[in-house]
Amino acid sequence: MELIWNGIVQAFKLIFHLDSELMNILWVTIRVSGTATLVSLLLGVPLGALLGTWRFPGRSAALSIIHTGMGAPPVVVGLFVMIMLWRSGPLGGLNFLYTPWAMILAQTIIAFPIITGFSMAAVAQIDPQLRQQLLGLGASRIQALRAVVQEARLPLLTAIMAGFGGAISEVGAVMMVGGNIKGETRVLTTATVLESGKGEFGTAIALSVILLLLVFGVIVGLTVLQQRNRIT
Amino acid sequence: MGNPADNIIRFRDSTVRDFTFWRIFDIFAIVVGLVAITACGSARETDVILATTTSTNDSGLLDVLIPDFESISEFNIKPIAVGTGKALAMAERGEADVLLVHAPTAEKVLVESGVIKRRSLVMHNFFQVVGPENDPAHVAIAVSATNALKAISETDTLFISRGDDSGTHKMELALWQAAGITPKGSRYQESGQGMGATLRIASEKSAYTLTDYGTYLALKENLDLTPLLGEDRSLLNIYSVLELDGDRFNNVNSAGGKDFAEYLLSPRAQRLIETFGVDKYGEPLFILDAGTSESELVR
Numbered sequence: 001m002e003l004i005w006n007g008i009v010q011a012f013k014l015i016f017h018l019d020s021e022l023m024n025i026l027w028v029t030i031r032v033s034g035t036a037t038l039v040s041l042l043l044g045v046p047l048g049a050l051l052g053t054w055r056f057p058g059r060s061a062a063l064s065i066i067h068t069g070m071g072a073p074p075v076v077v078g079l080f081v082m083i084m085l086w087r088s089g090p091l092g093g094l095n096f097l098y099t100p101w102a103m104i105l106a107q108t109i110i111a112f113p114i115i116t117g118f119s120m121a122a123v124a125q126i127d128p129q130l131r132q133q134l135l136g137l138g139a140s141r142i143q144a145l146r147a148v149v150q151e152a153r154l155p156l157l158t159a160i161m162a163g164f165g166g167a168i169s170e171v172g173a174v175m176m177v178g179g180n181i182k183g184e185t186r187v188l189t190t191a192t193v194l195e196s197g198k199g200e201f202g203t204a205i206a207l208s209v210i211l212l213l214l215v216f217g218v219i220v221g222l223t224v225l226q227q228r229n230r231i232t
Numbered sequence: 233m234g235n236p237a238d239n240i241i242r243f244r245d246s247t248v249r250d251f252t253f254w255r256i257f258d259i260f261a262i263v264v265g266l267v268a269i270t271a272c273g274s275a276r277e278t279d280v281i282l283a284t285t286t287s288t289n290d291s292g293l294l295d296v297l298i299p300d301f302e303s304i305s306e307f308n309i310k311p312i313a314v315g316t317g318k319a320l321a322m323a324e325r326g327e328a329d330v331l332l333v334h335a336p337t338a339e340k341v342l343v344e345s346g347v348i349k350r351r352s353l354v355m356h357n358f359f360q361v362v363g364p365e366n367d368p369a370h371v372a373i374a375v376s377a378t379n380a381l382k383a384i385s386e387t388d389t390l391f392i393s394r395g396d397d398s399g400t401h402k403m404e405l406a407l408w409q410a411a412g413i414t415p416k417g418s419r420y421q422e423s424g425q426g427m428g429a430t431l432r433i434a435s436e437k438s439a440y441t442l443t444d445y446g447t448y449l450a451l452k453e454n455l456d457l458t459p460l461l462g463e464d465r466s467l468l469n470i471y472s473v474l475e476l477d478g479d480r481f482n483n484v485n486s487a488g489g490k491d492f493a494e495y496l497l498s499p500r501a502q503r504l505i506e507t508f509g510v511d512k513y514g515e516p517l518f519i520l521d522a523g524t525s526e527s528e529l530v531r
Contacts, residue, residue: 038264039264041260042261045257086327087325087327087481088325098281149254153253156253180313181311181312197286197426197428198450
């Protein structure tokens with residue numbers, strides 16, 4: 001117990017001293033997981049809205065793929081991305097392996113199905129008559145889709161939280177494709193693994209506390225946004 | 233709720249009152265687009281991928297050597313700590329530029345196959361057999377490492393193996409083979425993890441294990457394990473730097489690999505290695521070998 005307490009104390013010391021190594025790890029973490037979440041959002045929300053409103057042949061197959069992706073084991077994603085990005089692999093020419101880009105790619109593959117799936121559920125909750133009505137009033141299909149998503153924006157924030165949570169808490173895949181290089185691809189999760197491997201449990205606990213605080217801060221921000229805008 | 237007209241009114245109303253999801257979405261799209269265009273921080277020409285064992289990284293040695301190297305060289309080192317088995321596999325595929333590893337027998341296979349152009353000894357220390365303080369197998373008085381393993385296999389005590397094809401695991405398997413024993417059964421367990429985690433498991437289970445000296449020194453405060461056998465010639469732990477043959481692979485940065493290998497063997501780096509760990513553990517973790525031939529060391 002004393003160890004945990006000391007870890008928490010150390011976490012706040014590191015934060016308040018603006019420890020340069022910690023700041024770098026934090027920055028890489030936010031940049032990688034933030035970008036991955038945004039990219040997943042840009043791809044996942046339109047796709048989810050489309051799948052949620054549009055009935056087409058093969059839709060249930062598409063849904064099954066998305067739902068499987070929501071539960072895809074991150075190490076499998078990591079292995080797949082690593083093999084793709086090898087110098088000898090099909091995407092080797094990009095030179096992405098062991099850079100933040102590889103980590104963004106892996107986290108996007110993890111977060112994208114989560115955001116798509118949640119978006120689909122959010123849009124499906126909206127009264128289908130709304131879309132019909134809008135189309136009847138002369139809205140184009142795209143306008144109608146945007147209006148439906150606008151209407152589902154509050155549950156969509158839950159999709160963002162889930163996607164961000166999935167991306168930032170990931171460790172196996174980013175370790176494989178990022179390499180946990182100090183100052184470049186070391187994020188909070190991989191740094192925690194490294195420190196506990198080194199037996200520096202105090203530092204490991206401090207990093208965990210900081211990771212929890214970061215996730216908590218982002219989720220609180222999104223929740224406040226969500227609740228403030230709730231239609232009463 | 234059921235009336236579509238209500239929905240329309242509510243929709244228009246809320247668009248005015250609330251944040252607009254799409255406005256935020258569009259801003260995000262622009263931001264991500266800009267980031268993707270401007271911040272193309274992919275690998276640079278000067279990047280050198282160093283595939284290495286976990287012990288050099290976990291002990292903190294690379295945190296000392298790499299910044300020093302980068303301060304005098306045009307190249308940037310990207311250390312990937314994966315364990316010797318995987319590091320050698322990366323070399324075979326041309327996925328690394330230079331290696332710092334510790335499994336001489338497996339290394340020589342790659343030298344013979346031509347993947348590795350040059351292999352140079354950098355440093356050494358000794359593996360240690362560590363175990364519970366009461367030492368039920370009397371490892372502390374064993375005359376050799378093979379005798380110690382024989383004694384362990386004859387008692388009821390657990391032995392924790394790395395089981396991960398690392399340099400330490402390869403060493404352990406070679407010792408069992410030399411002892412003429414095929415380790416198996418419930419008293420021989422594989423952790424499949426790094427040295428730190430394996431030491432911790434051994435400590436919790438009052439078991440024996442084989443460890444590199446550096447990791448043991450770094451962790452011993454938190455462990456209930458006693459060093460029982462080391463400094464035996466058969467427990468020699470030799471670290472070498474391996475340069476890939478650039479002619480065999482298209483994308484290997486052999487110039488950068490050569491530069492780092494030469495740095496490790498230079499007096500400047502050797503001085504850093506020599507003193508590494510003295511301030512923290514009261515003794516150096518590694519003994520210098522630059523310019524030494526392997527036959528001299530083994531003899």
